[in-house]
Amino acid sequence: MVDDYPSRIGSLIRDSRLHRGWTQSQLAEELGTSQSAVNRIERGQQNLSLEMIARIGEALDREIVSVGPPKPTHLRVTGGQQLSGSIAVKSSKNASVALLCASLLNKGITILRGIARIEEVNRIIEVLESIGIQTRWLNEGRDVEIVPPERLDLESMDVEAARRTRSAIMFLGPLLHREDRFKLPYAGGCSLGTRTVQPHIAALRPFGLEVKTTGGFYHAEVDRPASPARPIVLTERGDTVTENALMAAARNDGMTIIRNASSNYMVQDLCFYLTQLGVKIEGIGTTTLIVHGVPEIDQDVDYAPSEDPIEAMSLLSAAIVTSSEITITRAPIEFLEIELALLEEMGLDYERSLEYLSGNGETRLVDLTVRPSLLRPPNDKIHPMPFPGLNIDNLPFFALIAATASGSTLIHDWVYENRAIYLTELTKLGAKVTLLDPHRVLVEGPTRFSGTEVICPPALRPAVVVLLAMLAAKGTSVLRNVYVINRGYEELAERLSVLGATIESFHDG
Numbered sequence: 001m002v003d004d005y006p007s008r009i010g011s012l013i014r015d016s017r018l019h020r021g022w023t024q025s026q027l028a029e030e031l032g033t034s035q036s037a038v039n040r041i042e043r044g045q046q047n048l049s050l051e052m053i054a055r056i057g058e059a060l061d062r063e064i065v066s067v068g069p070p071k072p073t074h075l076r077v078t079g080g081q082q083l084s085g086s087i088a089v090k091s092s093k094n095a096s097v098a099l100l101c102a103s104l105l106n107k108g109i110t111i112l113r114g115i116a117r118i119e120e121v122n123r124i125i126e127v128l129e130s131i132g133i134q135t136r137w138l139n140e141g142r143d144v145e146i147v148p149p150e151r152l153d154l155e156s157m158d159v160e161a162a163r164r165t166r167s168a169i170m171f172l173g174p175l176l177h178r179e180d181r182f183k184l185p186y187a188g189g190c191s192l193g194t195r196t197v198q199p200h201i202a203a204l205r206p207f208g209l210e211v212k213t214t215g216g217f218y219h220a221e222v223d224r225p226a227s228p229a230r231p232i233v234l235t236e237r238g239d240t241v242t243e244n245a246l247m248a249a250a251r252n253d254g255m256t257i258i259r260n261a262s263s264n265y266m267v268q269d270l271c272f273y274l275t276q277l278g279v280k281i282e283g284i285g286t287t288t289l290i291v292h293g294v295p296e297i298d299q300d301v302d303y304a305p306s307e308d309p310i311e312a313m314s315l316l317s318a319a320i321v322t323s324s325e326i327t328i329t330r331a332p333i334e335f336l337e338i339e340l341a342l343l344e345e346m347g348l349d350y351e352r353s354l355e356y357l358s359g360n361g362e363t364r365l366v367d368l369t370v371r372p373s374l375l376r377p378p379n380d381k382i383h384p385m386p387f388p389g390l391n392i393d394n395l396p397f398f399a400l401i402a403a404t405a406s407g408s409t410l411i412h413d414w415v416y417e418n419r420a421i422y423l424t425e426l427t428k429l430g431a432k433v434t435l436l437d438p439h440r441v442l443v444e445g446p447t448r449f450s451g452t453e454v455i456c457p458p459a460l461r462p463a464v465v466v467l468l469a470m471l472a473a474k475g476t477s478v479l480r481n482v483y484v485i486n487r488g489y490e491e492l493a494e495r496l497s498v499l500g501a502t503i504e505s506f507h508d509g
């Protein structure tokens, strides 16, 4: 355990530096040392004096070391208050991570504008930095610059950071063009039951990639030259598998056809970015993508991923559950239309503005004003479908909304083995949520939520659903260990507080 301390301290320093928006070189300058020394410190390869730790803490304006194990963050919520005002939707976690992975295709410099400042992005940046890519936060931490090295140092990969995400699986597509042999740790991410990687392996095989999964790693080997002879038919319309196939196709010299592709928001953002890199893609927004790849990509590009429809849905849910009037600006309407149609059927009173474009020049946005409404259950059960259906990640919010409606709603999560189970956490706050089987819950409303203490379930959206129920619950609630929320939302508690919510964060002891 003691041996582990240098790397634990190193990763705390790295987290604090990233939080501050500094590069290793900027921190080195503050400390009067070299970038390589900071790199060693962050990797736990340097013994640090107490004096040095104190200086680093001072430079980063953070307590780096406190005695005892790392302390999880908790939230204390005083609920039952109405919210008011306006809140802007931030860019999406899922596009941000895809674009960070896609930057591996480019020998030039990528600047990603307005990228989400969330833990998932921090983890992918840690992985990129650990393999030799230089990243730098610009414009007070709003944008990130990615500068690739001549050669990647895959042996030094920060395995711990990679394991905490599922997104690192999207290194497979870009890396197969750069390396003949490499390994990646097993995918993490939300714990939602079995989440297969077989479709990724099958989609990348026509590019010459063979993957063996042993000892906690995907061992990848590339047989060159290989180029898909036939269209790649995805056996399931998954988002990250489509992105992996797209990234492999981007540098494939020739035309690749991808069928049964996801046309979801993050895939579209990735297509727009690849287009800027000089890759021609036909069929963006449809389920057949025709990719005209370019073997070498060396472009300095600037790209702004679009706003997060799931965050927009979370904010809509916050308004509904607290019976508040709030305006949600910058909502990507194309990816919320089914959700809004369903909410209208349930009796939601809302208004939408004229459309305007996101920073990527492509995604259509609106401002949505939601007013307090008496909701009824929908006419039928609620179930997700690949886009343009109701988004799988929005389903948990419908369980919460259904709990405020008068009557019974059946929620059917046919996709994930476990996520519906976490929705029963709402019963701790007074909701009536019955698990019919691992995929279906029956929600009976209306609910008078009451405050209590809950440990975050190990899945992002169910954890946010519990937090939002706490906003509606009379009295004080405590939500423990909110890393899972910070993985996908930027300063959610602080931003809800601006709308009038009472949420404070605290640590034990």
Ligand SMILES: CC(=O)N[C@H]1[C@@H](OP(=O)(O)OP(=O)(O)OC[C@H]2O[C@@H](n3ccc(=O)[nH]c3=O)[C@H](O)[C@@H]2O)O[C@H](CO)[C@@H](O)[C@@H]1O
Binding pocket: 093, 094, 095, 097, 166, 167, 194, 195, 196, 235, 236, 237, 238, 239, 240, 241, 266, 386, 392, 393, 415, 416
């Ligand atoms: C980083 C990122 O972008 N993550 C998103 C992505 O994860 P990701 O693309 O990794 O999604 P998964 O591969 O986990 O797919 C979701 C589940 O759906 C099943 N499945 C999917 C498509 C299909 O046509 N048939 C089918 O059965 C898969 O087997 C799996 O059990 O998509 C998920 C589903 O939209 C979202 O929850 C995640 O937020």
Ligand SMILES: C=C(OP(=O)(O)O)C(=O)O
Binding pocket: 166, 167, 188, 189, 190, 191, 393, 460, 461, 488
């Ligand atoms: C399931 C999710 O994410 P991930 O794929 O990162 O686990 C999510 O965003 O709800």
